[in-house]
Amino acid sequence: MNYVRDLRALIGHAPVNWVGVCALVLNTENEVLLQRRTDTGGWGTPGGIAELGEPLPETLRRELWEEASITPLNPEFLTVISGPQTYQKLPNGDEFYQVVAVYVVREWHGVPVPDGEEGSELRFFRLDHLPVSLGPVDGEVLRLLRGR
Numbered sequence: 001m002n003y004v005r006d007l008r009a010l011i012g013h014a015p016v017n018w019v020g021v022c023a024l025v026l027n028t029e030n031e032v033l034l035q036r037r038t039d040t041g042g043w044g045t046p047g048g049i050a051e052l053g054e055p056l057p058e059t060l061r062r063e064l065w066e067e068a069s070i071t072p073l074n075p076e077f078l079t080v081i082s083g084p085q086t087y088q089k090l091p092n093g094d095e096f097y098q099v100v101a102v103y104v105v106r107e108w109h110g111v112p113v114p115d116g117e118e119g120s121e122l123r124f125f126r127l128d129h130l131p132v133s134l135g136p137v138d139g140e141v142l143r144l145l146r147g148r
Helices: 003-011 056-068 136-147
Strands: 016-025 032-037 047-049 071-073 076-081 095-105 107-109 119-125
Touching: 003 016, 016 032, 016 056, 016 136, 032 056, 032 136, 047 056, 056 071, 056 095, 056 119, 071 095, 076 136, 095 136
Parallel strands: 016 095
Antiparallel strands: 016 047, 032 119, 071 107, 076 095
């Protein structure tokens, strides 16, 4: 079962609320891990949509494993981002608003490797040298992180 695919088969490209997670993975130099997204070509934080009934901490673990081959240790809940500023329309026509639980991850097992499906590249960026092609939620959470 694929929650997103199955729901889209029923409703097409119509706007929906997606509930999910965003991971601010920081290395020892306080640089943040970003992935180059295959759907938009832009950069974004690892994370994604919760499967039906899935607890958000489990979504965080699953998404980090799927997208970066890492397992978070002691993630710290930071905030929830939601509202009209989270609206996105993907190149394929899918529209959505996001309700995102944001976690800071300072420790993990594994070596970050892109999955090649959702992300084509993973790279750590200094917080004062971030790419400009960030989505609305990514931009907001990275501003919050810089302010901490």
